[in-house]
Amino acid sequence: MINFEQELNEEQLAVIKNGDGPCLVLAGAGSGKTRTITYRVAYLLEKGIPPENILLVTFTNRAAHEMIERVQTLTGTELPLPWSGTFHHIANKILRQYSTHLGYKNSFTVLDADDSQALIKLCIKEFKTTDRFPSAKVVNAIISFSRNSQKDIETTIEEKFSAWWHLSRTIRDVYSRYEQKKKEGNVMDFDDLLINLGLLLNIPAIQEKFSNQFRYILVDEYQDTNKLQASIINSLAKIHRNILVVGDDAQSIYSFRAADIKNILNFEEKYPEAKIFRLETNYRSHQEILSLANDVISNNRHQYPKQLKAIKIDGIKPNLYPKNDQSDEAEFIVKQIKDLIEKGTDAHQIAILFRAAHHSQMLEMELAKAGILYDYRGGLRFFDRAHIKDVLSYLRILNNLADTAAWLRVLLREEGIGPTAANKIITAVQKLEKIEDLKQLGEILGGKAQLGFNNFLKIFEVLLEAYIPENNPGDLVDAIVNSRYSDYLATEYTDSEERKKDLEQMAIFAAKHQNLTGFLTEASLQESFAKPAAINLKPAEQQKRLVLSTIHQAKGLEWEAVFIINVANDAFPNSRSASEPNGLEEERRLLYVAITRAKKHLTLTYPMSTESWGATAGPSIFLTEINQDLIDDHHLLSYKSTVFDRSDNEIQYIPEEDDRPIKIKPGSFLRDLDDL
């Protein structure tokens, strides 16, 4: 039995005890949100609710695993929670059983962003009449946003992509063609998973089955759900109406994915009987850090006023350091980290956060020089790396001969095959009776293309031979590794040995799955990522490491010491994002999220100049907004007292404490400095 009264505070306890019916829990950063959800689930289980009647929706798979683990520890059982995971995972699980109602085969393939784009590219080709046409990436963004926000294509273009307004007709045509192609190929993209679940739930019998089954629904990170997701939840909760959502409007950072903060703000309107709970006690950060966070967010106008109070007082003020350029910044951070580790902080209790994945490049070089190992979150996912996707594509063809995107990928790689020959092959494949007839296809091709196709067959035939019931997906991956594909890797890449190791890892992962479809779906929905260095390690070793992460990926996590780098002009806020409606506020929330990850030490840095394309560097406007009393800014103050030397069309500044002079390109930063 769990002693809820002792292990939870009053705010949290209220949620656990009175969480029936529609409930909105407004949980500030570090207020024990995860704790509250896990205890609520444990409470329900203790009351005898069967696990399969609980639906737990999280933002990432990682969060789902973490919660299941914590629930298991709490209840002291190995109880699985079969219905926990991301929206996409849950949708996938249901669709694997019922997608035939929508005209799919249950073995449908899930396309990732690249595949969708490749397919859209084909569609664009069919309709494009002018030279200036949005790229496949942009068209994909338009389509995806429109579907997730449940607005039609025209409205989406008008509101968010107005530069293409005159082409909305054609873009709609491209969209229809794309939909058609997906249906023909029995494939779904990420958005289809949600949309099709929505459609499925329009069928009364199915809706009744699931809304009857899910007696309790819990949704984490509700501020980052979109309209579509909210309507799915609403539909699933129709019978029991036990829907408990947890979120923090100040941490809404996914509007680019059509996340709609109105889901939280209008919750009471939608569910008039809703109960509202607030968690306002912060257990994570020292008051000094929280004060800075509160100060930053207070510049936003669209928000619920909040009074987050820290339990921990008497901490250290956050630090702010300007640095010469990005390499100085990186050197400095490495020095600070070595310092912290020497003084006893565990490496895995330190994180370096940044606005965009590529901001970490300098730092990674410095860390490599210093021999410091790190875990990397964000950026390219493991399953998005080129060689991994190649191998997946062969498997996908095996799984679904109509998978156009997979065909394109493997065919275009072969010498002698271009778009035209590839299309010829793909069209012919659709009419194929049995897979063995594939070998005859070469005959319809010209000389060069035929050679290319034969090279493809050398790989694919090895795979076909390995495709027997006794084998699992891992053996199939091995088969490809042992085929001509290895030679290809060797000739194409200098790091082919590394890549082969990646594939071996992939085989191990694949071997955990019973069937091919299951493995392929996991692969496309997995957010598990890693730069090559990190994946060969056992989890225990991984946990010892310093963490590098984008701020988005850092959501929900916490560390003793946090460094936020490149808090600079043209970097943070990101200018494109800031120019969206309310974009600046979202960027500010992003900084808020970053700051509130820190428990004890918080350091912000920025470069004065940068080599990177078109950027000016210097302090971010967010830094000029903050109350200077809240930061330990003596490093900054020393700037003001210095005389600028304007020789050689370059401004030089000799700091009082540092030994290195700082060179600044004439530009905006001077004005900003005066504002400080």
Place this chain on the structure above:
DNA sequence: ACACACATCGTTTTT
């Protein structure tokens, strides 16, 4: 119809 060399464009965040 393709390959290969050269130019140009824009560069966020993720299931």
Place this chain on the structure above:
DNA sequence: CGATGTGTGT
């Protein structure tokens, strides 16, 4: 600087 598109030559 890297991915993507254009142009030319085979």
